[in-house]
Amino acid sequence: MADDKRELSERKKQILKAIVDAHIEGGGPVGSKAILAAGGMNCSSATIRNEMAELEEMGYLEQPHASAGRVPSELGYRFYVDALIERYAMTTHEIAQINNLLRAKMGELDQILTAASHLASNLTNYTGIAIRPRAGSASISKFEGIYLEPDHFILVAVAASGAVQTKHIHTEFGIRPEAVARLTESLNAMLAGLPAEKITLPIIMELETRMGPDSGMVGLVMKVVYDLLSELDAGAMQVSGVDHLLQYPEYSDTAQFRELLGTLEKKDDILDLVSISDGEGDINVLIGSESRVKVMNNSALVFKPIVKDGKTLGAIGVLGPRRMDYAKVLATLEGLSGNIENLIQPNKQLHEGGTPDGTSGG
Amino acid sequence: MADDKRELSERKKQILKAIVDAHIEGGGPVGSKAILAAGGMNCSSATIRNEMAELEEMGYLEQPHASAGRVPSELGYRFYVDALIERYAMTTHEIAQINNLLRAKMGELDQILTAASHLASNLTNYTGIAIRPRAGSASISKFEGIYLEPDHFILVAVAASGAVQTKHIHTEFGIRPEAVARLTESLNAMLAGLPAEKITLPIIMELETRMGPDSGMVGLVMKVVYDLLSELDAGAMQVSGVDHLLQYPEYSDTAQFRELLGTLEKKDDILDLVSISDGEGDINVLIGSESRVKVMNNSALVFKPIVKDGKTLGAIGVLGPRRMDYAKVLATLEGLSGNIENLIQPNKQLHEGGTPDGTSGG
DNA sequence: GGTTAGCACTCGAAGCAATAGAGTGCTAAA
C-alpha cells in the first residue's frame, strides 16, 4: 500500500527518530535546532530543515502551523514503531515489581488481569486496560449447584476458558439438597460444552424429565444458564489509571477527554477492537485513526493477547497519547504477559526462582 | 454544635433557598437582582442585599470576591439539605427505567449494585458509586470444591452476606474427585462461620487429620481461604460515569479533577467513609470538607446503605459537585434502594406487578 | 424601625494592540 515510497535515507531515519523521541519527551513541536542540540547530528540546522521539509512532503511529519516545529504524523509514528524503536530494557526494580505483585495473585484469570492492568498503568504512567474478549459462542464446561436454604441455592458455572461465574437462585417453593445435587448432575450431563444456540427444546424437555418431581425449577434455571452464557459471551473490560492521562497536555481539552472517558466506560468499541485482533499472541499497536474508534484520534492503544493452548483468554493493554513511550510500553506488556502466561500454566515452569517471601496465611 | 445561631427568619430562608437553587441551576455566583428576577419576592433588591449581607455574616453565604454575587457556603448547603430542600418527584419514565433495568438483574448482589450505580449515574448526570463495605471480620458460611482436572479444582466460598467468590487451585500432585468432596465437607465442618483470626493452628491440624492421605493440599487450601477472607474483608467499590462530571465547570481544573479521579481509583478513602457510616439505612449527605477526604472539598457525596435483616450489605451513591441537585439525587437513591431491597428479599413482595415482559430465555 | 431608591465604588472578564521569540523557507556562497 505504502510501498512506492522511496526508501528513507539513513540520515532521514535518524532525524525522524530524533523528532519522535523529542516529541515523546516534550510534547510540543520539534524544531531543527532542538534536534541539533539533542546531539548525534554532524550537520547544520539548515540541512536538518531541508530534510524535515522532505520528510513532511513524504508524509512522516506534520506542521501544526507555518512557524512551528514539526510533529510526527500517524505514518511517522507507525514507521517509528515498526522500524526505529529501540528496545527498552526494564530495570530490575520494574521486573521485581511485576514478579512480586503478580505472584501474589494466583487463581482467577480476571483477577490476574486486573492486577496486571494496574501494574501496566503504574509502570508506564498511562492507562491500563484488562480485557476478557468476547467469546464467539461460549459454553460452560462444568456446573455446580450449592444448596444454601430451602428456597435459595447458587449455581456456579465454569467456562471452558476457566472463567467462573455464579448466580443466586431464589425459588418460591422449597427444594431439597438432593434436588440441587440432581440438578448439578443433569446440567453437566445435558448442557456441558453446549453454546446457547445448541440448547434446544428437546434438550430442555429431557432435562425436565430427569428432574422428575423437581422439574418446576428447570424454567428458572434455564433463564439463569442463559444469563451466564450471555455474560461469558459478552466479554469484560477493566480500566485503571485514567487519572494518569490528565498529566499529558493532549488531554487538557476536557471535552475530548470526556468523550474518551465515555468510550472507556461503554467498553464496546474497545472490546470490539481487541476481540477482532488477529488471533496470534503478538502485540498490537493501534495509532490514532488506525483504531477506527473516532475518539481515539489523538491516542494510541497497545495491547497484547494472553494465549494459552492456542486460545486467546484475555488481553492486557495500555492506552495513552499518540506520542506515548512505545519502547517502554512494549517492554512492559511483554514482561507482564510473560509472567501471566507462566501463572496460568503453572505446570510449565513455576519453580525457577523459589521466591522466599513467607506469606504465612493463618 | 451550631445551636447558638439565632433562628433564620422566614424571608432569610426564602432567600437562602433561592440562592442555592439558582446556584445549582447556573453554577455562578448569584446576585440580588437575579433573586428578584426569579420571582417569589415582594421586596426590592436593596432589601435582599441587606439580608444577604447578614446571611454572609452568619456563615451561610460566601463571596468569591468583593464585586461578585454570593455563593452558598458549606453551612448553607447543609442547611438547605436539612431544612429547605423540596422533594423531587421522579417522573414515571425514570421510575420505569429503574424497574426495567434492575428487574433484569436478578442474582448477584454485586451485579445489582453495579447496575444500580450505572442507573444512578445516568439518571442524575453525576458519578455513580456502588460499594460493598469492608466487613469487620468476614466469615465464609459455605464452601464448595469443584473438581476439574487431576491437578486443578475450584474452591467456591459463600460469605454470610451472600457474596460469592471463587479461586482456582492448581496442585503439583494429582488429586481425586473424592478428595475434593472430602475437602468440601471438612472445610464446612471446621471453618464455616469463622473469621480469619479464629482459624487457629489446632483447627488446621484437625483439618489435616480429616484429610488423611490428602493432607498435603491443606497448606495450599489454607492460603486460598485466607485470600478469600481477606478479599471479603476488603470491600469493593465500583464507579461509573466519571465522564459526566466533566460537564460541570467546577471540574475544568484538570489538576484537581485528576486528584479526584485518583481518589476514586484508590477506593480506600471512600470505602472508609461509607464503611464507617452510622449503621442505619438512612441516606448520608457529605458536603465538601465534611467528608474528611481532602480532595473532595468542592464535591459532595450522597450515599444510601442497602440493609437486609439489619445488616448493611452494600451501598449505592452519587458523587458530584458541591452544588449538585440534591433533591433529584436523594429521590433517585431512595427509588433505587427501594427496588434493590425488594430484589434481594424476593419473598417479601415480588408479585405486586406481574410485569409481562416475556424474556424467553431459550 | 424596616424598606427602598440612588449612586459611587470594586473587581473580574473580555477585547485589543504591541512585543518577543521560535522556527521556517529561501537565497547565495562555499
Added chain:
DNA sequence: TTTAGCACTCTATTGCTTCGAGTGCTAACC
C-alpha cells in the same frame, strides 16, 4: 551538497482599556 544569513510568519504573552455586574452605603420614605 551543505551551510550561513536573513526576511518572514505565526503564536504566546503582556499590558492596557473598557464594560458590566454587583455590592455597600446613605438618605429619603412609609
